[in-house]
Amino acid sequence: MNLDQRMHKAENSSRWRAYAMIAPLLLFVMLSFVAPLGMILLNSIYDPVVPDGLPHTVAELQAWAGPRDQLPPEPVYAALAYDMKKAAQEQQTGSIANRLNIEKPGLRAVFMKTSRVVARQDNGPWTPVFETADPAWSQPEIWGTIRNLSSPVHSLFFLSALDLHRQPDGTIAQQPKDQRIYISIYLRTLAVALAVTFLCIVLGFPLAYMLAHLRDKTANLLLIFVLIPFWTSLLVRTTAWTVVLQEQGLINSLLQMSGLIAEPLTLVFNRVGVIIAMTHILLPFVILPVYSVMQQIPTTYVQAARSLGASSLVAFFRVYLPQCMPGLNAGGLLVFVFALGYYITPSLIGGSADQLIAYFVSYNIGTSMNWGLASALATILLAAVLLLYTVYDHLVGHNRLTIR
Structure with missing residues (x-):
């Protein structure tokens, strides 16, 4: 070899x-x-509830392929009766009814009532049986809803997450005004995340600057106080802010004792309390990256700028601050991404109009059991974060942080 x-x-x-x-x-x-x-x-x-639970109905509807503004023929009713009886035997009636009700409220009661009527009927014709059981079966809308759910792969959850819906006739339209909530929630989440990120940078930069320019012994002691929140449960910190911000809490008491206010301020169960608590909790994620970058900046750079005639402000903004940008960018990005997905703090301190998108993801998973919509909401949030990160990387990527 x-x-x-x-x-x-x-x-x-x-x-x-x-x-x-x-x-x-x-x-x-x-x-x-x-x-x-x-x-x-x-x-x-992926949503196979209706195709798996009503396979013969779906097949007959596809074979008929008639206009959506007309009622289907007798074979479709017969197929639905067969599927209803089989679903009752396999205890799937409830899940099918729930899925139909998500798409069009009220269909659960219609489907469950009709299923009981069909179970007592041995033979057809089935069209009058369905129309007698509930007048909804004589309307084309209910059959259009079943058609919309006939494929196990569809975009209905994403449409709902964007305040849209597919109508029984197959067209896409906006939700009624009283049901358009998710776009405003996404915008609210973005606004809160940007506000918290801005406040964390404004408050965190001076603190990091002070830590980086103190004696090591003093800086290490103060750094311990910055790290203490990481050793405390997030739930405990949020609950503590509820006590501090309430009308009889510490902040209102101090402001009233100092004579600055006559009546207590409303600082909890609103947007102000959410931003205050989230800023406090996320502040270390700005301080630590900025502090670590500041420690690596030689003091001779600023001294050299001053010796060449630059004023203190010019030396700071043109020499020192650009070298801090990697830490500021990293800390700001961390805070922004964490704030977008925050759940506990807004849930405990915010009011009903201050909940962020994570709350509605949790609600659809644990309360309404609409896992598809929850997954669509989370996927859209993830896509938005990736898009914002791409823009961030394009504008302030590491290759654009060099000092010119």
Whole structure:
């Protein structure tokens, strides 16, 4: 074996050892991050309840393929009667009725009532049986709803997450005004995240600057106070802010004692309380990155600028601040991403008009059991974060942070 072959073999061996070393980490990332994201995306577009529960009805509707403004023929009613009886035997009636009700409120009661009537009927014709059981079956809208759900893969959850819906005739339209909530919630979430990010940068930069320019012993002591919130439960910190911000809390008491206000301010169960509490909780995520960057900046740079005739402000803004931008960008991005997905703090301190998108994801999972809509809401939020990060990277990427 010549030298080239031995070197090639050694390189291959080193490469495979490196792959073996990162394999556990890669597996962990796949199981804990990629797989859940894949399941969320799948749940947002995959909805087999109606196709699996009413297979013969779906097949007959597709075979008929008549206009959506007309009632289907007798074979479709017969197929639905057969599917209803089979669903009752397999205890799937409730899940089918719930899915229909999500798409059009009121269909659960119609479907459950009709299913009981059909169970007592042995033979057709089925058209009069359905129309007698409930007048809704004599309207084309209910059949259009079943048609919209006839495919296990559809975009209905994404339409709902964007305040749209597919009408029984197949066209897409906006939700009624009293049902348009999610676009405003996304905008509210974005506004709160931007406000919290701005406040964290405004408050965190001076604190990081002070820590970076104090003596090591004093800076380390103060840094401990910055890190203490990480050792305290998020729920405990949020509850503490509820006590501090209430009308008889510490802040209102101090303001009244100082004579600045005559009546207590409303600082809790509103947007102000949410922003205050989230800013306090997320502030360390700005302080620590900025502080670590400031520690690496040589003091001689500013001194050299001053010696060349620059004023203190010019030296700060043109020499010192640009070198702090990597820390500010990293801290601001961390705070912004965390704020977009915050749940506990807005839930406990905010009012009904201050809940962020994470609350509605949790509500659709745990209360309304609409996992598809929850997955669509989470997927849209993830896509928005990736889009904003792409814009951020394009505008202030690391290759644009060099001092000119």
